[in-house]
Amino acid sequence: MPRALPYLLLLPATLFLVVFFLYPFVNVAWDSVTRGGEMTLANYQRMASHWKFPTAFWNTLLLAGIVVPIQLAMALTMASIVTKLQKGRSTLLYIFAIPLGISDLAAGLIWLAIFEQSGFLNSMLYGLGVIERPILFLSYQNTWVILLAIVLAEVWRATAIMMVILVAGMGLIPKEYGEAAEVFGASRWQRFTRVTLPMLKPSLQTALILRVILAFEVFAVVVALGGTQFPVLMSETYQWQFTMQDRGVAAAYAMVILGISVAFTLVILRLLHVPKEARI
Amino acid sequence: MAEIRIKGVAKDFGTFTALHDVDLTIADREFMVLLGASGCGKTTLLRIIAGLETATKGEVWIGDRRVDQLPPRERGIAMVFQNYAVFPHLTVFENIAFGLRMKRMPQAEVTRRVTRTAELMHIEQLLKRYSGQLSGGQRQRVAVARALAMEPEVILMDEPLSNLDALLRLEMRAELKGVLAGSNTTTIYVTHDQVEAMSLADRISVMNGGKIVQAAGPVEVYRNPAARFVGSFIGNPPMNFLSASPAGAGQWQVGGQVFAGPEAPAAEFAIRPEDLHPSDTGLPAEVRVVEPLGPHTLVTATVAGQPFRAVIDSTLVPRPGDVLHLAPMADRIRWFNPETQKAL
Ligand SMILES: Nc1ncnc2c1ncn2[C@@H]1O[C@H](COP(=O)(O)OP(=O)(O)O)[C@@H](O)[C@H]1O
Numbered sequence: 001m002p003r004a005l006p007y008l009l010l011l012p013a014t015l016f017l018v019v020f021f022l023y024p025f026v027n028v029a030w031d032s033v034t035r036g037g038e039m040t041l042a043n044y045q046r047m048a049s050h051w052k053f054p055t056a057f058w059n060t061l062l063l064a065g066i067v068v069p070i071q072l073a074m075a076l077t078m079a080s081i082v083t084k085l086q087k088g089r090s091t092l093l094y095i096f097a098i099p100l101g102i103s104d105l106a107a108g109l110i111w112l113a114i115f116e117q118s119g120f121l122n123s124m125l126y127g128l129g130v131i132e133r134p135i136l137f138l139s140y141q142n143t144w145v146i147l148l149a150i151v152l153a154e155v156w157r158a159t160a161i162m163m164v165i166l167v168a169g170m171g172l173i174p175k176e177y178g179e180a181a182e183v184f185g186a187s188r189w190q191r192f193t194r195v196t197l198p199m200l201k202p203s204l205q206t207a208l209i210l211r212v213i214l215a216f217e218v219f220a221v222v223v224a225l226g227g228t229q230f231p232v233l234m235s236e237t238y239q240w241q242f243t244m245q246d247r248g249v250a251a252a253y254a255m256v257i258l259g260i261s262v263a264f265t266l267v268i269l270r271l272l273h274v275p276k277e278a279r280i
Numbered sequence: 281m282a283e284i285r286i287k288g289v290a291k292d293f294g295t296f297t298a299l300h301d302v303d304l305t306i307a308d309r310e311f312m313v314l315l316g317a318s319g320c321g322k323t324t325l326l327r328i329i330a331g332l333e334t335a336t337k338g339e340v341w342i343g344d345r346r347v348d349q350l351p352p353r354e355r356g357i358a359m360v361f362q363n364y365a366v367f368p369h370l371t372v373f374e375n376i377a378f379g380l381r382m383k384r385m386p387q388a389e390v391t392r393r394v395t396r397t398a399e400l401m402h403i404e405q406l407l408k409r410y411s412g413q414l415s416g417g418q419r420q421r422v423a424v425a426r427a428l429a430m431e432p433e434v435i436l437m438d439e440p441l442s443n444l445d446a447l448l449r450l451e452m453r454a455e456l457k458g459v460l461a462g463s464n465t466t467t468i469y470v471t472h473d474q475v476e477a478m479s480l481a482d483r484i485s486v487m488n489g490g491k492i493v494q495a496a497g498p499v500e501v502y503r504n505p506a507a508r509f510v511g512s513f514i515g516n517p518p519m520n521f522l523s524a525s526p527a528g529a530g531q532w533q534v535g536g537q538v539f540a541g542p543e544a545p546a547a548e549f550a551i552r553p554e555d556l557h558p559s560d561t562g563l564p565a566e567v568r569v570v571e572p573l574g575p576h577t578l579v580t581a582t583v584a585g586q587p588f589r590a591v592i593d594s595t596l597v598p599r600p601g602d603v604l605h606l607a608p609m610a611d612r613i614r615w616f617n618p619e620t621q622k623a624l
C-alpha cells in the first residue's frame with residue numbers, strides 16, 4: 001500500500017488536469033486540423049495567408065524580445081540588491097510584488113490612463129507648457145509609441161515574478177562561494193558573472209521559461225493600449241474566435257502559440273542546462 | 281616579508297562583543313594556530329584579517345602595509361574555508377586556476393602552477409572532475425591547492441580538517457605541515473582541536489571569550505600556562521587545580537601537605553596529571569574510577585574533596601576506594617592567582 005499511496009494522493013489532481021486541460025487541449029488541436037469534420041490544413045493556410053498573421057507573429061516575438069531581456073536585467077539587479085539587504089528585505093519584496101496582484105487588463109488600463117489623449121502624461125506636459133494641445137500618443141501613426149507603452153506596462157507588471165524567483169535562487173547559493181571568489185581576487189562584477197550567474201542557472205531557467213511563455217500569451221495589456229493597432233497572436237486568436245466566429249483558425253493560432261512556447265522552452269532548457277555533477 | 285600585526289582589534293555584533301582589543305604579531309613564515317573553544321571568536325578574527333569582516337576598531341598590518349581598509353583581493357592572502365567552498369560549477373583545474381585567472385595570468389603559467397600544486401596535493405588525476413564527484417578529503421585537497429597556487433604571502437585556514445574523519449585528518453595534518461613548511465607563506469590556522477594545534481604550530485594563540493589569553497610555543501603553552509584557562513583547556517586530561525591555604529611566607533598547604541610557592545595573598549595549586557608519581561608521602565587521593573589505557577592508567581580521584589586526575593604507570597592497579605599517595609614533581613608545580621586566574 002505505501003507504494004501506491006503517493007499515486008493515489010495525486011490521482012484527483014491528475015484527473016482534474018485530464019478532464020479540464022488535456023481534453024480541451026486535444027479538442028483544440030483537433031479543431032485546428034479539421035474543417036467540417038474532415039482532416040485538412042485549410043485552417044493553417046487561411047491563418048497564414050491573412051495579411052495580419054505575419055504582423056501578429058513578428059509583433060509577438062518583437063515584444064517578447066524587448067520585454068524579457070529588460071525584465072531579466074532588472075530582475076537580476078533588483079534580486080542582487082534585495083539579497084544583500086540586512087533589513088527591510090521582506091517589506092521591499094512586498095512592494096515590488098504589488099503589480100503582481102493586479103490583473104493584466106487593469107495594468108493595461110492604468111497605463112492607458114497615463115498615455116491617452118486626456119491622460120496624465122498629456123495633462124502634465126500641457127500643465128508644464130511643453131505642449132500646446134494634447135497629443136494623440138496611441139494612434140495608428142505612432143505604432144512605436146504603442147509599442148513603448150506596452151513594453152512599459154509589461155515591464156511594470158511582470159518583472160516582480162522573475163525577481164521573486166531569482167531572490168529565492170540567490171538565497172540557495174551558500175555565502176562562502178562569493179567570499180572565496182572575493183578572496184581569490186574577483187571584483188564585484190566578476191563575482192556576479194563567474195559565481196552568481198552560473199550557480200543561478202536553475203532559477204534562471206524557471207524564471208525565463210515562465211516569463212517567455214507569458215510574453216507569448218500577452219493579450220489584455222496590448223488590447224487596452226493598442227486596440228487593433230498592434231495585433232499579436234493572442235489578440236488575433238480572440239478576433240477569429242469571437243469576431244469572425246471561426247473556431248478552426250482560432251485553434252490554429254492557439255497551436256502556433258503553443259508551438260513557439262514549446263520551442264523556446266526547449267532552447268532555454270538546453271542553454272541553461274547544468275550537468276548533474278556540476279550542481280550545488 | 282609578510283609579518284602580520286594585529287593592533288587593538290575589536291569586533292562588536294550589535295551589543296555582543298566577539299573580540300576585545302586583540303593584539304598579536306605573527307612573524308614572517310610563522311605557522312600560527314588560533315586555538316579555542318567554539319564561539320570564542322577565532323573565525324571572526326580570521327575573517328577580519330582576510331577582509332571578509334570589518335573590525336569595529338583596531339588595525340591590521342601585513343608586511344609594511346596597513347590593510348584593514350583594503351578589499352580582500354588587495355591583501356596578498358589566500359584562504360582555505362571550513363566547508364572548502366570549492367566551486368561546484370568549475371572543474372578541479374578551473375577551481376585551482378580561479379585566482380590566477382582573476383590576475384589574468386598567461387595560460388602557460390596557469391597550467392604550470394595548477395599542475396605543480398595539484399601534484400603537491402596528490403590530486404593530479406582529478407583535474408577534470410567537478411566538486412560533486414569528489415570525496416570530502418579530495419575537496420579539502422583542492423581547496424588547499426587553490427590557495428597554494430596563488431603563491432600568497434599569507435594563507436588563512438579556518439578549521440580546514442574539521443569535516444574529515446579521524447584517520448584522514450591525521451594524514452592530512454602531516455601532509456599540510458610538510459607542504460606549508462616547504463612554502464614561504466605565513467600561515468594562520470584556526471582550530472578547536474588542541475592536538476592539531478600542538479602538532480602543527482610554531483606558536484599557539486589560545487583564545488577565550490574574544491581575547492587572546494596566551495601566545496607561545498606549543499610546549500610553553502602546555503608547560504607554563506599563562507592563565508588557569510589555558511591549563512584547563514590544553515591537555516587531555518587537563519591540569520589539576522587544588523585550593524591552597526597560606527602556611528607561612530612562601531609556604532602553602534595543599535591537601536594536607538606543605539609546598540613552597542609564591543609569596544602572594546592567595547594562590548591556587550596546579551599540577552598536570554602525568555607529573556605525579558606514587559609515593560608514601562604524596563597527596564592523599566581517594567580513588568573513584570580507574571581506566572587502564574595500555575601504556576598507562578588514568579585514575580580519577582578526589583584530593584581534599586576536590587576532583588583530581590593522575591596518569592600513572594600501568595603496573596600499578598589501584599581499585600576504587602583505595603587511597604593513593606601521589607607526589608607532584610616539584611619543578612612541574614604551577615601557581616595561579618585565584619582572583620585574576622593568571623599565573624603567579
Ligand atoms: N555575523 C554575526 N552576527 C552576530 N554574531 C556573530 C556573527 N558572527 C559571529 N558571531 C558571534 O561571535 C562569536 C564568535 O564567533 P566565531 O568567531 O565564529 O567563533 P569561533 O570561530 O571561535 O567558533 C560567537 O558567539 C558568534 O555567535
Ligand SMILES: [Mg+2]
Pocket residue numbers: 322323324
Ligand atoms: Mg569558527
